[in-house]
Amino acid sequence: MVREGNAESCFRVRLWCIAVLGLALLSACFIVSCVEKIWGCCPGTWKPFGSSCYFISSEENFWAKSEQNCIGMGAHLVVINTETEQDFIIQQLNKTFSYFLGLSDPQGNGNWQWIDQTPYKENVRFWHQNEPNFSAEECASVVFWDGRGWGWNDVFCDSKRKSICEMKKIYL
Template identity: 75%
Template sequence: MEQERQHQGRENSGWCSQVKLWSGLVISIVLLSSCFIVSCVEKNWECCPSTWKSFGSSCYLISTERNFWAQSEQNCVAMGAHLVVINSEAEQNFIVQQLNESLSYFLGLSDLQGNGNWQWIDQTPYKDNVRLWHQHEPNFSAEECASIVFWSSRGWGWNDVFCDTNRNSICEMKKVYL
């Protein structure tokens, strides 16, 4: 009888060990699976068209074509974008890394009435937004469009220019989230 109880005790002990081991494994697998599923569900996949550059919540295309300001904006709109609206110095610093220092690029900023009332193409309030004009710019009311240009003595900055001059441009669109 004593031997039978000892034998049963060992069997129960072995069975309990196996149950504990399998329970631990099942709990671990469930926890890992839960973490994986939650991370997949919460993950936002951000996409830009293949030739566009990604920064923040936007995608940017540096145009290799030279056009007037209005035509540059139409070209951007045809791609689901608009001429770039620069909202921060960090955004400008990213953009200028993509630019050729010997070219000038239209921005989505204009004063089409020539009265000093500059407007961003997407209606971002000009007064509340960053302004990175070169020193003493804008300086001529007939120059009603803005460009970003590199001046060797000052680096990158904005300049008022004639809208009907041919320049490169920068298009911007919001990223697509999947």
């Protein structure tokens, strides 16, 4: 009879151990799934901001070649959606250079469009005063002008400039 009690007691302990272990595994799965949504990473030389990563190119290329280079890294030329994003980006830039954005007017008719098809919003524009000003300049850049600061400028797509690539963060 003592043996039966020990066997039953042992069975209960095992059952509790299995229940606790199962609960621990479920908790771990829940925590990992929550952490995955929070821990976004960027490749080594990229700068994180919000849900995106940014790469400032040190090479000067034409607009189309700049976009190809971004695509080769799993990104695209930068799409600026907010003033805080613009402020973050310009803090990373060198005032002596101009940088291509993912914004163009392919037909030269004032119909500006973002490379990723994000709607071009009139309220999220950072053009320098009196820009864009020439329909043959079908690509946009961000540039620092003395007395005006940072702003967008329409430029020739076949001019060589540095560029800014953007990709979504990689979530672990």
